[in-house]
Amino acid sequence: MSSNPSARDTHSRNPQDAPFTGENPKMPSENAPPNSNQIKDPDDWVSGGEPMTGAQASYLKTLSEEAHEPEAFDPKLDKAEASKRIDALKEKAGL
Template structure:
């Protein structure tokens, strides 16, 4: 009998091998989907997106509409990270 907790092998199969807290991949070589192609991209932005975007916009001296979609928020976050130097290592 093993002391390891029982887990469903299918429950986290997509996350296997991923880590948190490490260096972020170079976005110019990232093969992830374009936010415009996200299935949920037209849904309202999430709470965390809104909060982070508010911080970035303040730092950049910009104002943005509060009714952005997830995809639009992601694109603004990427742009404002470049402008403010946040999120770059």
Template sequence: MADQMHNPKLDEHPGSNTEKAPDNWVSGDDPMTGAQASYLATLCEEAGEALPPGDLSKADASKQIDTLKSKLKLD
């Protein structure tokens, strides 16, 4: 019988690849999602900031979300 592939989801402490920097995302250059746009709009309103451009990539939207969450102390 062949050895089964290791399933990292069953590890007690998942490996370091569970979180990737947005710049390393395979789909990071894709347009931001509707959920990201909505959340960014909410965070911008709460922070009193102007809305970002509508053509952000997923990675750039994620970075902006992180920045606004930090500014609003939502981390």
């Protein structure tokens, strides 16, 4: 008489069961190779030409007001341009 295999025996290991390393998995690793897809120029984004997201619009609006540069906010920006403007304003503000 054979016994039924357990779920542990028939399924691959769930990556969520791995211990937390303390590193943010969504942040680029300092060990990432130069051609890694973890860091991409916004001009190379597949969806870069789509309208900016609501989160981008909100953050860009806030940053432009805090930097006293209201002209930096344009509701017609695409995702890539919004990202570049956000980065520029953050750098200017020292964030």
